[in-house]
Amino acid sequence: MxxxxxxxxxxxxxxxxxxxxxxxxxxxxxxxxxxxxMENPYPLPPAVREGLVRRLGSAELNRYPDPQARALTARLRQTFGIDPRWQILLGNGSDEIIQILIAALATPGHGVLAPAPSFVMFRLIAQWLRVPFHEVALTPDFALDVPAMLEALRTHRPRVVFLACPNNPTGNLFAPEALCALIEAAEALVVIDEAYLPFASRDQADLLARYPNVLVMRTLSKLGLAGLRLGMLFGDPRWIAELDKLRLPYNIGTLNQLAAEVVLEHYPxxxxxxxxxxxxxxxxxxxxxxxxxxxxxxxxxxxxxxxxxxxxxxxxxxxxxxxxxxxxxxxxxxxxxxxxxxxxxxxxxxxxxxxxxxxxxxxx
Ligand SMILES: Cc1ncc(COP(=O)(O)O)c(C=O)c1O
CATH class of the missing domain: 3.90.1150.10 (Aspartate Aminotransferase, domain 1)
Structure with a gap:
């Protein structure tokens, strides 16, 4: 050569x-x-833009960002009413959080399970990280096929299960009984991906208090901040502490932290x-x-x-x-x-x- x-x-x-x-x-x-x-078609209201210009203009870009993004995390907790029992991990979009989850949990023998069709990044990131990805077809009306999912849990013994609620690209919420049946049977962490929660009639955060093997993931992308890239995962601090070890230091830049804080002040x-x-x-x-x-x-x-x-x-x-x-x-x-x-x-x-x-x- x-x-x-x-x-x-x-x-x-x-x-x-x-x-x-x-x-x-x-x-x-x-x-x-x-x-x-699935972007929000509306630009930010003028008052929010003015606030952004003021706050971003005084950002200290010579310094590294706050690695824990404390002010932003507090603002997210308040805005979304996240229970004080749960810890929050932030990612450069949910995509980065999916990557952290798979990297931390899946092994060559015990990979990732998701229904299909669903969000493509579950499969792509599993592939990139070279762990097995298993999918189980939804029923023709896009419900979870619980018997088939249970069978897949038994056969493949995955470490992570992703359930998008509402699901992309089918738009439906899965039945609560179906979610519970899978969570109860899984020897895996079940991640409830609520990217489309701003448009849904209910959330699933109550599952966190009921089951030790559940975390909830959300994003600001569909709410009107797709350009910002900010996703969040929350749940028991013991899970978050382990996952946080794989988060790249300073993954949320100073401008992103400040911008998200300003915009969330105008959440209504x-x-x-x-x-x-x-x-x-x-x-x-x-x-x-x-x-x-x-x-x-x-x-x-x-x-x-x-x-x-x-x-x-x-x-x-x-x-x-x-x-x-x-x-x-x-x-x-x-x-x-x-x-x-x-x-x-x-x-x-x-x-x-x-x-x-x-x-x-x-x-x-
Ligand atoms: C179900 C689901 N989860 C997560 C995401 C990605 O969100 P983010 O923009 O925060 O990476 C999408 C984007 O389309 C999605 O459909």
Whole structure:
């Protein structure tokens, strides 16, 4: 091997499984109505922006951030009413927390279990960390298949189980009895991922007091701060103390800590935006439900899953893009998602444009 041949060096030194992996793909949304990634479509209110400029302007960027992000953690605890018994761990998005959890718990013999379809990062991060990932298909109406999950728990003996409530991309909450049955049977830590809680009718934090093997994960992303990257995990301090050992020091930068604190001081303004999105979800659900060319499922999140009855989903997705609207095509990603598109709820104007684009695309 020549010492100048970079291709040869890369091929020799980068793990074969990494070389075979495609990078996480984010669709280019330039110039399009962006309804593919469950973002809040509203900018921060002017008063919040002014507060941000003031506070960020005086940040001490020559110093490392507070490694424990104490002020922000206190603000999160207060804003979300987190019980004083529980400790909070912060991550650079929930994604980083998923990585910490899998790195701390899973082994080559005892990996990760999740229902399918669900959030793709559970599988991708398990793959990157080279631990087994097991998935169990949801039922055709997207409920947990409890007997099959119990069987998978017995067979694979995973160390971590991820249950997204509401689930992405199906939008539903799992039945409390199903969650309890799995938690009680699992010799694993069960992580309840509540990324879409701002749009849901109930949370599952009460499970923390009932079971020693549960932690709850949330994020500010869907609330209107996707650009900030701030996720949180909370539960018994004994779990959090162990997981905290794998958190990179200073993982939440000074600007992020300050910005999140400022924005959370204005939490009611974010809730007003969420309320509009929930109302819009209802409007979209009614409009889509009246269309005989498709099926739409009820959602407790800020998106709706639809199945096109006949037309090819990929072609419809492309035609919608040509009409200036970007949604997510899920066809081909899991058998239960054949013919499916996921539509993020946007502003009233964006939603109307999306409905028009879908209608025109279906009309050919
Ligand atoms: C179920 C679920 N959990 C977690 C996340 C990621 O959240 P974050 O932006 O905090 O990394 C997503 C993002 O789409 C999600 O759908």
């Amino acid at each position: 020549s010492r100048n041949d970079t291709d040869a060096w890369v091929e020799r030194l980068v793990r074969a499984d990494v070389r075979a992996t495609a990078a996480y793909h984010v669709a280019d949304a330039a110039g399009l109505v962006k309804l593919d990634a 303004a974010l809730r007003e935006q969420t309320a509009i999105l929930i109302a819009e979800r209802g409007r979209l659900f009614a409009a889509l439900g009246a269309d005989p060319r498709l099926v739409v499922w009820p959602s407790e999140a800020n998106f709706l899953l639809i199945r096109l009855r006949s037309a090819g989903a990929r072609a419809i997705h492309e035609r919608m893009r040509e009409r200036g609207v970007l949604v997510k095509c899920l066809d081909g990603s899991h058998p239960l998602l054949a013919g499916c598109l996921r539509l993020t709820v946007g502003t009233p104007g964006e939603n109307t444009r999306m409905l028009q684009a879908l209608d025109a695309a279906l009309a050919g």
